Amino acid sequence: MRDILLKLGRLDRRVIYGIIALGVIIPLLKPIGLPENITPPVKNLYEYIDSLPQGSAIILSIDYDATVLPEVHPMVLAVLRHAMARGIRPIGLGLNPAGTGLGLDAFTRVGKELGKKYGEDFVYLGFKPNISATILGLGEDLRKVFPRDYFGTPVDSIPMLKNIRNYNDIAITISFSGSGLPESWIMYANARYGEKIACGVTAVMAADFYPYLQTGQLVGMIAGLKGAAEYETLVNRLFKNMGMKTPSVIAIRGMDANSLAHVLIMVFIILGNLAFFASKTGEER
Amino acid sequence: MSHDPWVWVAAILSLFIFSFLYRDNPFYKFAEHLLVGVSAGYYLNIYWYNGIYPNIVSHIVKEHNYLYLVPLFLGLLYFAIFIPKFSYFIRWPIAFLLGAASGFAIPASFQARIMEQARGTILLSPSFYPSKLAFFNAILIFIGVLTVLSYFFFSKEHRGALKVSSKIGIIFLMIGFGASFGYTVMARVSLLIGRLQFLLGTWLGLIKY
Numbered sequence: 001m002r003d004i005l006l007k008l009g010r011l012d013r014r015v016i017y018g019i020i021a022l023g024v025i026i027p028l029l030k031p032i033g034l035p036e037n038i039t040p041p042v043k044n045l046y047e048y049i050d051s052l053p054q055g056s057a058i059i060l061s062i063d064y065d066a067t068v069l070p071e072v073h074p075m076v077l078a079v080l081r082h083a084m085a086r087g088i089r090p091i092g093l094g095l096n097p098a099g100t101g102l103g104l105d106a107f108t109r110v111g112k113e114l115g116k117k118y119g120e121d122f123v124y125l126g127f128k129p130n131i132s133a134t135i136l137g138l139g140e141d142l143r144k145v146f147p148r149d150y151f152g153t154p155v156d157s158i159p160m161l162k163n164i165r166n167y168n169d170i171a172i173t174i175s176f177s178g179s180g181l182p183e184s185w186i187m188y189a190n191a192r193y194g195e196k197i198a199c200g201v202t203a204v205m206a207a208d209f210y211p212y213l214q215t216g217q218l219v220g221m222i223a224g225l226k227g228a229a230e231y232e233t234l235v236n237r238l239f240k241n242m243g244m245k246t247p248s249v250i251a252i253r254g255m256d257a258n259s260l261a262h263v264l265i266m267v268f269i270i271l272g273n274l275a276f277f278a279s280k281t282g283e284e285r
Numbered sequence: 286m287s288h289d290p291w292v293w294v295a296a297i298l299s300l301f302i303f304s305f306l307y308r309d310n311p312f313y314k315f316a317e318h319l320l321v322g323v324s325a326g327y328y329l330n331i332y333w334y335n336g337i338y339p340n341i342v343s344h345i346v347k348e349h350n351y352l353y354l355v356p357l358f359l360g361l362l363y364f365a366i367f368i369p370k371f372s373y374f375i376r377w378p379i380a381f382l383l384g385a386a387s388g389f390a391i392p393a394s395f396q397a398r399i400m401e402q403a404r405g406t407i408l409l410s411p412s413f414y415p416s417k418l419a420f421f422n423a424i425l426i427f428i429g430v431l432t433v434l435s436y437f438f439f440s441k442e443h444r445g446a447l448k449v450s451s452k453i454g455i456i457f458l459m460i461g462f463g464a465s466f467g468y469t470v471m472a473r474v475s476l477l478i479g480r481l482q483f484l485l486g487t488w489l490g491l492i493k494y
Contacts, residue, residue, distance in 0.1 A: 070479020
């Protein structure tokens, strides 16, 4: 037994990579369909958006880039589908230059899917440099920060933005990020202007934001691929209830693979530890 | 299988990057250098059209508002670092930014990260909580915060009650690190899943994507 453990301890890392790759590929090809339970942070955000009256405006801040696309992009798509299906008008903007194209992709894609009209049902303002100045500026006057939208159209000539001046006219701001950027929204928009904030973050960042959920500084949080899959589940239920065609479920399809990969990694951690202790007992002898 | 040439470019570059898992090689290096170059070009473009042009150039050239020459001059002082004789001037924009950023950040940070967080830790009477579980959770957070803080209290030797408290604090810290590690594993696996969904779905058409 000890010899087997020692051999496992010396296993080439490339074998481990291969096993993990298989553990991900097989469930993608043959999905198991594990059930998705909805956690309170996701449910709270969903219910908050769901409770907003039709015509309310919300901000979706695209603060991520392509490096975290598989985790965060499905969240943006799911929230956009939810908002647009409910008649809520999303405003897109970004504080990460590399996220500009991704935000545009999400807004145009969902707008087209649901037959919504640009400028009346949704709008995309694009990227603005200087995080703190942008967030604080939105609290005073949106027009001063974004005089034109992403396409160069003056904001005053966009019908949807006619009566929107600052956070008083925005029901909630949701920051989608792979970094600590939602903290800036909490610090400047929530603490100073009382704006409701939620976030959609990568799993790596999730633990950092739990304290803000407990204090109520965040209305809700979508964390990682799991959070995205939960939101997709809720949106799919809504679409079914509304008699609409259910949208593509990228995150839900990835969760089987994620669960299996987790189990494999746990097994490797246990085996690695056993091999380590086996080598230690050998040294003591 | 996709007929879009750009999907093929993305798929081949993804495979080049994955080849690093076997060992470092010229294909990986090529893809890595290409990414750095493309990213630099992309960022320059975005900053020009979303930052420099509308915020500086447009005001000066189109509107003839020459007040904007002041921030332009201050910004250009960053390049003073390349001229040894005038490198001292880089301190001016740094000082301005530090001052402004501190003014913005200190009160907001104090409010969001200290006041609100401290308020969230204060224990209230059980009747204030929606359920017994919520009250238990509040007690747990209260104990956790105090014991973790005691672990980082280095002005007194960790003996007696302080030793017990700091040991409990370590348990809370370990649970925190474990949760972070679990989330990190999920994040990394998710990135692999995303790329494999692209390769198996968008590129090869073997799965629905």
